[in-house]
Amino acid sequence: MHTRQRTIRTNGVDLVVTEAGDPANPCVLLCHGFPESAHSWRHQMEPLAAAGYHVLAPDQRGYGFSSAPRDVAGHDTATFVGHDWGALVVWESGRLHPERVNAVCAVSVPFTPWPMKPTDLFKMMFADRFFYMSYFQEVGPAERELEADIRHTMHTIMWGASGEMYRPGPTDINELPPMTGTGFLDMFKDIPDGLPFWLTPDDLDYYVKQYTNSGFFGPVSWYRNLDANFEVLKDLSPERISMPTYFIGGDKDGVIASRIDTLDAMNGMTPNYKGKAIIPKAGHWTQQEYPAEFNEALLGFLRTL
Numbered sequence: 001m002h003t004r005q006r007t008i009r010t011n012g013v014d015l016v017v018t019e020a021g022d023p024a025n026p027c028v029l030l031c032h033g034f035p036e037s038a039h040s041w042r043h044q045m046e047p048l049a050a051a052g053y054h055v056l057a058p059d060q061r062g063y064g065f066s067s068a069p070r071d072v073a074g075h076d077t078a079t080f081v082g083h084d085w086g087a088l089v090v091w092e093s094g095r096l097h098p099e100r101v102n103a104v105c106a107v108s109v110p111f112t113p114w115p116m117k118p119t120d121l122f123k124m125m126f127a128d129r130f131f132y133m134s135y136f137q138e139v140g141p142a143e144r145e146l147e148a149d150i151r152h153t154m155h156t157i158m159w160g161a162s163g164e165m166y167r168p169g170p171t172d173i174n175e176l177p178p179m180t181g182t183g184f185l186d187m188f189k190d191i192p193d194g195l196p197f198w199l200t201p202d203d204l205d206y207y208v209k210q211y212t213n214s215g216f217f218g219p220v221s222w223y224r225n226l227d228a229n230f231e232v233l234k235d236l237s238p239e240r241i242s243m244p245t246y247f248i249g250g251d252k253d254g255v256i257a258s259r260i261d262t263l264d265a266m267n268g269m270t271p272n273y274k275g276k277a278i279i280p281k282a283g284h285w286t287q288q289e290y291p292a293e294f295n296e297a298l299l300g301f302l303r304t305l
Helices: 045-050 085-096 118-126 141-147 150-160 201-214 217-224 226-233 257-267 291-303
Strands: 004-010 013-020 027-031 054-058 078-083 101-107 245-250 273-279
Touching: 013 045, 027 085, 045 054, 045 291, 078 085, 085 101, 085 226, 101 291, 118 226, 141 150, 141 217, 150 201, 201 217, 245 257, 245 291, 257 273, 273 291
Parallel strands: 027 054, 027 078, 078 101, 101 245, 245 273
Antiparallel strands: 004 013, 013 054
8 A cells, every 4th residue: 555646736726735545435634744745654654544534645735846835635524634733733623623534633833722922922921022923923023044954954853842852831921032133943952963753854854845845935834824814703603623632742742741731721721532552752743753653643542533
């Protein structure tokens, strides 16, 4: 059983989709995060297909060689699995289109009901201290920084957010560097020269090829759409996410490591929350770092549906 890749022309745009399994089988849609692509699901495609699913992993809007995403699955419903930004996508897909989402499995990012416009919240919380989502709002600086040396960028971020490099962050906002004069890559210190155990030279080459083509304007612009998303979703109750929901994370993932004890409460805002799996030693690149443990958790959840 092998994966295959095709470019789907739909509504005047191109979407590059990696797929595996029989199209007649139930659909599992895999949504990647930043800065990744469908390649981040390379260890999940064939195991899910072997378990009886039709698996689709798009390079999402602005990433790789895709231009924009549309509903192209050819299925009326699907089970949505999303990592990082993809987790926000799958949570909100359940809230926007509950009739088309069979189940939600979020990875790394718990359910996040913004209490106010996200950029206003960031200003309130971080003031003049560096926060990467605030840094990403202005068009230009992030693109110039991240595109200056794409291989260096991807090497730094893949190492920096991995479980091996996890260090607890400062507990005082004032210990963060100033917003002015600080870049995204400045957040990652003491990056080794080689590659993490879970990333091959070919994997890095493929990411570099994709980001050399796309640049970072499209990927970073997902963060620039946070406020617009908030306006669309602010009046929609989490109760609409009525399908089974599940969470997978790593205990060395900087996004959640300091707040693992809050995850059940956050995800439990959705009425059919089925619990979580926390993978020891896994960092932010959860499904890439520990694929066997990740697949066991995901398939265990899928078997309950």
